[in-house]
Amino acid sequence: MSSLSESFRRVHYEFRPAKQVERKMLLETFQKLMEAGFSIADYQYTGMGSIYFIDFILLHRYIGISRFLSVEKSDIPKRVKFNRPFKLVRTEIGDIADYVPHLSSDLQHVLWLDFDSVLRESILSTVLLSCSQLSPGSILLVTVDVEPPGPPEDGPEDWMNHFLEEAGDYLWPEPNPADFSKSSLPEINARILDKAIRSGLEGRENVGFCPLFKFVYADGHKMLSLGGMIARADDKRKLRKLHKAELPFLRNDLSSHPYEIRVPCITRKERLYLDAAMPCRQGWKPKDFELDEEEVKQYKTIYRYYPAYTEMLF
Amino acid sequence: MGLPAGLFETARLKGVRHFSQCNTSQDLFSAKEKEGTKMPEEYADARPRKNFFIQMFTKDISLEECIMDLIDNSIDGLVRSRGLKLAAISKSIFAKNGNTKRTEQDLPTVRVSYSKKAVEISDNCGGIDLEYARTEAFNFGHGPEGRKGLVGVYGVGLKRALFKIGDEFRVESRTVDNGFSCHLIVSEWLKKDSSLEDWRVPLEATGKAKGPKEAGTTIQITNLHEEVQMRLEGGTIDTTLYRSVSRSFSFFLDKYVRIILNGKVVKPFRIPLGQPTAGKASVEEFDQDGVRVRIIATIAEKDEKGRYDQDLAGWYVACNGRMVLDANKTTTSGWGRLGRMPTFQPKYRSFIGIVFFEAEDPLLLPWTTNKRDLNKESMIYLRVRNRMMAAARPVLSFLNRQYPSERGEEPIEREISRKVERVSLGDLVSRKGTVFEVPPTARKVKTTTRVQYDAKNEDLEKIRKHLRKPSMGANRIGEHTFQYFVKQEGLS
Numbered sequence: 001m002s003s004l005s006e007s008f009r010r011v012h013y014e015f016r017p018a019k020q021v022e023r024k025m026l027l028e029t030f031q032k033l034m035e036a037g038f039s040i041a042d043y044q045y046t047g048m049g050s051i052y053f054i055d056f057i058l059l060h061r062y063i064g065i066s067r068f069l070s071v072e073k074s075d076i077p078k079r080v081k082f083n084r085p086f087k088l089v090r091t092e093i094g095d096i097a098d099y100v101p102h103l104s105s106d107l108q109h110v111l112w113l114d115f116d117s118v119l120r121e122s123i124l125s126t127v128l129l130s131c132s133q134l135s136p137g138s139i140l141l142v143t144v145d146v147e148p149p150g151p152p153e154d155g156p157e158d159w160m161n162h163f164l165e166e167a168g169d170y171l172w173p174e175p176n177p178a179d180f181s182k183s184s185l186p187e188i189n190a191r192i193l194d195k196a197i198r199s200g201l202e203g204r205e206n207v208g209f210c211p212l213f214k215f216v217y218a219d220g221h222k223m224l225s226l227g228g229m230i231a232r233a234d235d236k237r238k239l240r241k242l243h244k245a246e247l248p249f250l251r252n253d254l255s256s257h258p259y260e261i262r263v264p265c266i267t268r269k270e271r272l273y274l275d276a277a278m279p280c281r282q283g284w285k286p287k288d289f290e291l292d293e294e295e296v297k298q299y300k301t302i303y304r305y306y307p308a309y310t311e312m313l314f
Numbered sequence: 315m316g317l318p319a320g321l322f323e324t325a326r327l328k329g330v331r332h333f334s335q336c337n338t339s340q341d342l343f344s345a346k347e348k349e350g351t352k353m354p355e356e357y358a359d360a361r362p363r364k365n366f367f368i369q370m371f372t373k374d375i376s377l378e379e380c381i382m383d384l385i386d387n388s389i390d391g392l393v394r395s396r397g398l399k400l401a402a403i404s405k406s407i408f409a410k411n412g413n414t415k416r417t418e419q420d421l422p423t424v425r426v427s428y429s430k431k432a433v434e435i436s437d438n439c440g441g442i443d444l445e446y447a448r449t450e451a452f453n454f455g456h457g458p459e460g461r462k463g464l465v466g467v468y469g470v471g472l473k474r475a476l477f478k479i480g481d482e483f484r485v486e487s488r489t490v491d492n493g494f495s496c497h498l499i500v501s502e503w504l505k506k507d508s509s510l511e512d513w514r515v516p517l518e519a520t521g522k523a524k525g526p527k528e529a530g531t532t533i534q535i536t537n538l539h540e541e542v543q544m545r546l547e548g549g550t551i552d553t554t555l556y557r558s559v560s561r562s563f564s565f566f567l568d569k570y571v572r573i574i575l576n577g578k579v580v581k582p583f584r585i586p587l588g589q590p591t592a593g594k595a596s597v598e599e600f601d602q603d604g605v606r607v608r609i610i611a612t613i614a615e616k617d618e619k620g621r622y623d624q625d626l627a628g629w630y631v632a633c634n635g636r637m638v639l640d641a642n643k644t645t646t647s648g649w650g651r652l653g654r655m656p657t658f659q660p661k662y663r664s665f666i667g668i669v670f671f672e673a674e675d676p677l678l679l680p681w682t683t684n685k686r687d688l689n690k691e692s693m694i695y696l697r698v699r700n701r702m703m704a705a706a707r708p709v710l711s712f713l714n715r716q717y718p719s720e721r722g723e724e725p726i727e728r729e730i731s732r733k734v735e736r737v738s739l740g741d742l743v744s745r746k747g748t749v750f751e752v753p754p755t756a757r758k759v760k761t762t763t764r765v766q767y768d769a770k771n772e773d774l775e776k777i778r779k780h781l782r783k784p785s786m787g788a789n790r791i792g793e794h795t796f797q798y799f800v801k802q803e804g805l806s
Contacts, residue, residue, distance in 0.1 A: 094711075095711060097707060097711070098707065098708050098711045100704070100707070101704045101705070101707055101708055101749050102708075102749050121652065125654070128700065128703070129700075129703060129704055129707060131700075132700035132701060132703065132704055133704055167652065169651075169652040170652070199700075202696055202700065203693075203696040203697030203698065203699065203700060204697070204700075205602075205697070
């Protein structure tokens with residue numbers, strides 16, 4: 001069986017700082033959602049835990065979620081099961097789309113379709129299915145690789161053909177290769193996913209999609225994460241209680257600019273120095289070493305979520 | 315919202331005030347009031363023309379559909395006279411033991427006979443009441459209450475069928491209370507079209523039926539149109555009509571009515587419903603906008619030869635018991651629509667999906683006027699199609715897994731699908747809210763791997779000569795040389 005999430009072999013998931021920042025931003029949002037009246041602790045979390053299950057650990061420890069399902073396409077089922085962090089994480093081997101119809105309508109869900117491949121029809125199909133299945137109040141997150149699809153020698157025309165083949169109905173009429181520059185690919189992916197979400201909600205009564213997240217980050221490959229709530233009118237009212245100032249990375253429109261998670265490469269000593277000055281005033285720069293204003297600005301936005309790595313001997 | 319610039323100019327010149335031009339509601343009111351006081355001096359005609367109606371109505375309908383419309387008319391007789399409730403027909407469809415079959419003598423019968431001279435349909439389904447004939451049956455379209463509970467949704471089917479098939483018709487009907495007859499030569503009727511009076515159809519009151527079993531309607535259509543004669547003389551009408559009637563009325567036949575086509579009793583079509591032994595089908599039931607919806611997705615029961623018939627695979631959709639789609643594999647039911655369902659392929663030949671829509675008001679149902687297709691734009695269908703996809707998804711994944719792209723394992727799914735049990739709709743629906751599932755079984759790991767490689771013909775020939783086996787096949791040579799190596803190296 002081929003595996004969708006092959007990236008776990010390339011990189012240790014614990015050492016993906018941008019991804020970790022994203023997870024912590026999600027975590028903080030969930031905490032604020034609980035304050036706004038959503039009982040996220042009672043939700044079921046369904047994700048693609050690979051063999052690391054980092055999001056599962058964080059959500060259990062910091063949010064208190066205790067219903068977990070991890071679905072992975074994997075040729076190492078025993079290893080997946082061996083690594084589950086808690087007994088309450090149920091692991092299944094297969095295509096996550098096959099498990100979406102089983103998500104109970106009596107529960108609310110956080111569903112993270114955390115793909116590490118470029119956009120394909122099967123991903124859109126899973127998104128569409130999820131939007132038709134998830135109960136109101138549930139949160140849907142979708143992550144895809146937004147690097148150019150295909151081999152390195154390919155160009156915009158090949159990329160356009162990829163999207164035409166995989167997502168033709170969700171593109172605009174008569175697309176032109178000039179529209180498919182490398183820098184526009186995250187936005188094209190976002191537009192297609194937005195349309196798939198709307199298609200999935202078509203025909204559902206009294207619910208709409210309230211966007212919350214639109215992250216772009218790179219721990220190697222550039223990734224896009226979109227997310228939001230399948231919300232009824234009263235959910236929408238509660239969502240208004242979220243303070244934009246406290247969560248500046250929130251996006252309430254999928255066509256808006258993404259929140260770009262940039263994690264500057266700094267040493268531990270530099271980090272301690274910078275942290276002592278955080279949150280800094282605008283234009284502040286360290287006197288004792290070179291770091292330009294832009295890098296300081298980036299650090300200021302993510303320092304609260306920045307993971308600390310250290311060697312642990314055990 | 316404003317009018318386009320050019321149109322706005324015209325409107326302004328003519329003194330028409332658009333909503334956006336009115337500053338306040340008071341302003342709007344006074345403008346309306348001023349206009350309202352002035353009576354128009356002239357009117358333009360906007361009345362229907364008989365020719366237009368007849369041409370338009372009959373253009374897009376097949377002969378089979380017309381005959382089925384006439385059968386619908388008979389079934390509506392059962393609704394009016396025998397209290398048949400179509401919105402509750404599911405009670406018999408989903409009866410656990412399916413024991414609602416009645417003896418042939420009990421059942422009302424619809425007899426259809428056709429030749430190039432005439433098409434005739436007669437029934438003992440209760441007949442059409444004289445008052446109903448006077449005020450409703452011959453109208454083009456129902457009044458607001460007229461359609462409730464009937465198969466005849468739009469109130470056009472009977473007339474459309476009569477006009478489509480021939481130039482002359484006779485309708486004779488008797489209920490237990492009264493009776494009427496009607497004779498019309500359409501080409502003569504068309505000639506007079508100067509007022510709505512000319513749209514009336516002559517009726518003659520006749521005697522009532524002797525008893526309930528004799529109450530019914532006979533329609534005879536003669537002077538058949540040329541294209542209808544051609545169809546009736548062609549070799550396919552018997553088969554296509556039988557197939558359509560058997561499928562469209564499959565939930566009525568042998569339970570509520572018997573239909574006889576040119577002397578042949580129509581047997582109800584049975585959807586080959588199955589499920590993996592000890593497994594589950596997808597079943598979902600909910601109410602939506604006044605319509606009860608039931609969705610089932612599963613795999614088919616095999617035929618007598620132990621095979622799946624691809625012609626029977628796909629989606630079946632029934633509205634108030636009348637099948638409007640059967641074994642559909644097109645985009646209408648979601649196949650090949652991006653992100654919804656894949657394009658139908660032979661590997662899905664055992665897929666069976668069924669959707670039942672039921673409503674007291676048939677206009678809420680997603681059927682087209684000929685009741686042989688889904689109205690894809692209808693609100694209820696838009697709401698349901700994503701749920702159809704969700705029900706189908708696990709079944710299609712199961713069928714996909716029967717044909718893995720990589721070797722090494724014998725797909726257990728193929729073994730599971732060998733053990734399929736027949737199941738009734740009643741059994742399925744009694745387990746509400748299930749998702750298609752097969753029992754978890756340990757995967758059988760394949761212990762052999764196929765080895766393939768190219769070898770030079772001259773080397774093969776040398777081996778044949780060496781072994782003195784001139785007709786030894788390449789496969790055998792491959793096995794022999796492989797085994798030779800294993801043995802020589804002491805690996806066995």
